Amino acid sequence: MKVLTFLAASIRIALTGSRRYYAWLLALLSITAVGFYYYLYQLRYGLFVTGLRDQVVWGSYIANFTFLVGVAAAAVMIVIPAYLYGYKDFKPVTLLGEMLASSALIMCIIYVMCDMGRPDRAWHLLPFIGRPNFPSSLLTWDVLVLCGYLFINMFIPGYMLYSRYHHREPNKKILLPFTYLSIPWAVSIHTVTAFIYCGMVSRPIWNTALMAPRFLATAFAAGPALIIIVVQIVRRYTPYGSPGDKFEIPDATLFRIANIVLVAMLISLFFTACEIFTVFYSASSHQAPLEYLYFGLHGHGILRPYIWLALMAMVIATILLMVPRTRKNLVTLNAACILLFAGIWTEKGMGLILPAFIPSPLGEVAEYWPSNPEVVISISIWALGALIFTMLAKIAIQIEVGGTTHPEEGHH
Amino acid sequence: MSAPPPRPRAATAPQPIELRPPAERVSRRDFLRRTTQGATALAAITLLPRDLLHVPQIFSREDFELRHFVEMSPEEVTERVAYLEKLYRERFHNDQITIATIPAQDGVLWGYALNIGKCVGCRRCVKACVGENNQSRDPQIEWIRVLEMEKGSMDLEKSNHYYEHERVPDPDHYYMPVQCQQCENPPCVKVCPTQATWQEKDGIVVVDYNWCIGCRFCLAACPYWARRFNWTSPTYHEGGINPDMHYLGNRPRFKGTMEKCTFCIQRSRAGRYTACVEACPVGARKFGNLLDPESEIRKLIATKRVFRLKEELGTHPKFFYFFD
Numbered sequence: 001m002k003v004l005t006f007l008a009a010s011i012r013i014a015l016t017g018s019r020r021y022y023a024w025l026l027a028l029l030s031i032t033a034v035g036f037y038y039y040l041y042q043l044r045y046g047l048f049v050t051g052l053r054d055q056v057v058w059g060s061y062i063a064n065f066t067f068l069v070g071v072a073a074a075a076v077m078i079v080i081p082a083y084l085y086g087y088k089d090f091k092p093v094t095l096l097g098e099m100l101a102s103s104a105l106i107m108c109i110i111y112v113m114c115d116m117g118r119p120d121r122a123w124h125l126l127p128f129i130g131r132p133n134f135p136s137s138l139l140t141w142d143v144l145v146l147c148g149y150l151f152i153n154m155f156i157p158g159y160m161l162y163s164r165y166h167h168r169e170p171n172k173k174i175l176l177p178f179t180y181l182s183i184p185w186a187v188s189i190h191t192v193t194a195f196i197y198c199g200m201v202s203r204p205i206w207n208t209a210l211m212a213p214r215f216l217a218t219a220f221a222a223g224p225a226l227i228i229i230v231v232q233i234v235r236r237y238t239p240y241g242s243p244g245d246k247f248e249i250p251d252a253t254l255f256r257i258a259n260i261v262l263v264a265m266l267i268s269l270f271f272t273a274c275e276i277f278t279v280f281y282s283a284s285s286h287q288a289p290l291e292y293l294y295f296g297l298h299g300h301g302i303l304r305p306y307i308w309l310a311l312m313a314m315v316i317a318t319i320l321l322m323v324p325r326t327r328k329n330l331v332t333l334n335a336a337c338i339l340l341f342a343g344i345w346t347e348k349g350m351g352l353i354l355p356a357f358i359p360s361p362l363g364e365v366a367e368y369w370p371s372n373p374e375v376v377i378s379i380s381i382w383a384l385g386a387l388i389f390t391m392l393a394k395i396a397i398q399i400e401v402g403g404t405t406h407p408e409e410g411h412h
Numbered sequence: 413m414s415a416p417p418p419r420p421r422a423a424t425a426p427q428p429i430e431l432r433p434p435a436e437r438v439s440r441r442d443f444l445r446r447t448t449q450g451a452t453a454l455a456a457i458t459l460l461p462r463d464l465l466h467v468p469q470i471f472s473r474e475d476f477e478l479r480h481f482v483e484m485s486p487e488e489v490t491e492r493v494a495y496l497e498k499l500y501r502e503r504f505h506n507d508q509i510t511i512a513t514i515p516a517q518d519g520v521l522w523g524y525a526l527n528i529g530k531c532v533g534c535r536r537c538v539k540a541c542v543g544e545n546n547q548s549r550d551p552q553i554e555w556i557r558v559l560e561m562e563k564g565s566m567d568l569e570k571s572n573h574y575y576e577h578e579r580v581p582d583p584d585h586y587y588m589p590v591q592c593q594q595c596e597n598p599p600c601v602k603v604c605p606t607q608a609t610w611q612e613k614d615g616i617v618v619v620d621y622n623w624c625i626g627c628r629f630c631l632a633a634c635p636y637w638a639r640r641f642n643w644t645s646p647t648y649h650e651g652g653i654n655p656d657m658h659y660l661g662n663r664p665r666f667k668g669t670m671e672k673c674t675f676c677i678q679r680s681r682a683g684r685y686t687a688c689v690e691a692c693p694v695g696a697r698k699f700g701n702l703l704d705p706e707s708e709i710r711k712l713i714a715t716k717r718v719f720r721l722k723e724e725l726g727t728h729p730k731f732f733y734f735f736d
Contacts, residue, residue, distance in 0.1 A: 046643050057628040117625065133607045201725045202633050202635035362557060
C-alpha cells in the first residue's frame, strides 16, 4: 500500500511541472511519436525498410544498443569512488548516475526490440514460458544481466526516495548489498555484451579476447563524460547540486570525474593501438574488415571519414583532459566530453559492428547505410531515453530537494 | 535487392463527422453529443492508422503458434498440419499441397560431396533449389551461392558472386558453390537464443519458422553465410509453388524469420536425392548416408582429394569438396 502511494506520488510529480518542463516533455514526446509511427511502418513491411540485408545483418540499432550498454555500465565509475573509497562528494552524483543507467538500459531493450524480426515472439526468450537456449546462447545471458542491472538501478534510488517520501531512514542493510552488487553486475553487462561478438568464429575482427576489456575502457570513458554534462544541466535548471544545497555538486567533483574519464580514455586508446598493430602487422584474415574501416576496401569505404574524425576527436579530447588547465575549466572540459562521447559512439557503434560484416564470410563487399526510417527510429529512441531520464530526475529532485513527502505522515 | 521498399500507403484521412446538435431536449442533446464525440474518436482511431495497425497484415494468422515444434504432441502436430494444409490449398489454389513431418531415421547421417573440378558454374542447382524449396522471388532468396573463383587462388575475397557470361565455364575461372555445410558443430545452433534452430538426428540443421524471433544472431555466427532472413513477406511465383512440403523444410515462410538449406528434407527423408543433386548437368553433386560404408559418398571421401571449407574453424562440416 505504501509502495502504491509512493508510486502514485512519483507519477504525479513526473507529470506536473513548469511550462518549460512541459515544453521539454512535449518536444521529446513528439520526436518519440514520429519514431513510433516509423516503427509501425517497419513492423508492417518488415526490416526490409532498414538499410540492413543478408550481408550486413546488424546496423544502427545494435550499434546504439552496444554503446548504451556501456553508458549504463559506467554508473559504477561513480558508485565505486562513492562507496568503496568514501568520496562523500560523489554521493549526490550516484543518484543521477543510477537514473542515467536505468534510462540507458531501457533504451537498450527498446533498441533490441526494434532490431528483432519478430518482436511479438520476444517472450520465447523468457524462462518457463519460452525456451531460452541457456547457457549456450550469450543473448539469453544478456537478457538476464540487463534485466538484473535495470532492477538494481531502479531499486536503489527507488528505495531511497520511497523512504524519504514516507519520512523514514533507508535501511542500510537493504541498501548497501545492492549497491555493492551493482559493481560486479555493471562489469558483467558489458562483458556479456562483448562476449556476444567475440564468441563468433565467423567474424575474425570480433574474435579477439580484447573485446571485453576494450568495451569496458570505452564505457568508463563515455559514461562519466555524459555524467559530467548531465550534472551541469541538472545543476543549472534545478536546485539539485546547486551551491549551498544539501546535495551540492561542486566543480571540483566534476574535475575528479574528469580524471576517471582521462584514465579510461588513455587505456581505451592504448587498446585501439594494440588492435591496429596486431591486425596490420600480421596481415591476417582480420585485416580486411579493419582495412575497410580505416582505408576502404575495393573502392568501398563509407565509414572511412567517420572513423578518422572519431579518432581525431578522441585524441583531441584526451589532450584537453591531460592538460590540467583545460581539464579544470568547464568550457574546455565540456568540449572534451562532447568530443569524446561522439568519438566513442562512432568507434564503438558503427565502427565496431559494420566492419565485421564487410567483407561477408564469402568475401562479398556489400556496404550498409541506415535508411531514413531507421535513422528516425534510432533518434527517437534517444529522445525517449531523454524523456525517461527527465521524468526520473524530476521525481528524485522533487522528493530529495523539493521536500515532497507523504502529506499525512509528515504531521506526526 | 531489386525493388525499393514499398512506401506506406497514405493513411486514410479521417472523414469529417458533423457534430450536429439535435434541437430538442438538452439532456438528450448532451447524450447524443457525447455519443457522436465517442464515435468520432473511434472513427479516427479505426480510420487513421488502420493501414498500419491492421494486425493480420503485421503478423499473419498462420504464424501464430504458442508451442515449439519439438514440444508438440503427435496430435497437436497433426492438427496444426491439417490447418496449414487447408490454408495453403486455398491460398495457392493447389489441392496437391501436403505438409509432411517425417522424422529422422536411425542409422542415417546425411553428407554431401561436391566435385569442384567438374562444376561449370551454370547455376542450375540454384534454380532447382529455388523451385523445390519455395524460395521467395521478391525479394529474391537463394540458399545456394555459386562463387566464381580466380584460378590459382582459394581466396574468397577474390571471388565473384554476380558473374554474367554468355557461356560457362569461363576459361579463366573455376566455380565453387556454397550452401549450408550442415556442420556437426553448428555455430548457428549454439548462438540461437530461443532454440528455434537445432540439429536433427540425421544431421540436418532445421528452423522452426514459428519459433524464430528474427534476431539474426545465427546469420552473424555462420562462417559460410548459409542462412537467409526474410526481411519482408516472401512472395512466390504465381502457381509455381511446390506442393510437396515438409514442416521443417520448404513450407511457406514468414516475414521476420530465418530460413536455410535443409538438404531438401522433404525429399531426402522420403528417399529421394536433393533437388540440386538431380539438377546438376555434370554430376558434380553427390549426396548420401555417411553411416553406410557402402554409400557413394563414403567411397568418394575415401578415394578422392577431399577438403572442407574453413575446416580450421572447428565447425566440422558434413559438406565435402573434392576433385579427381
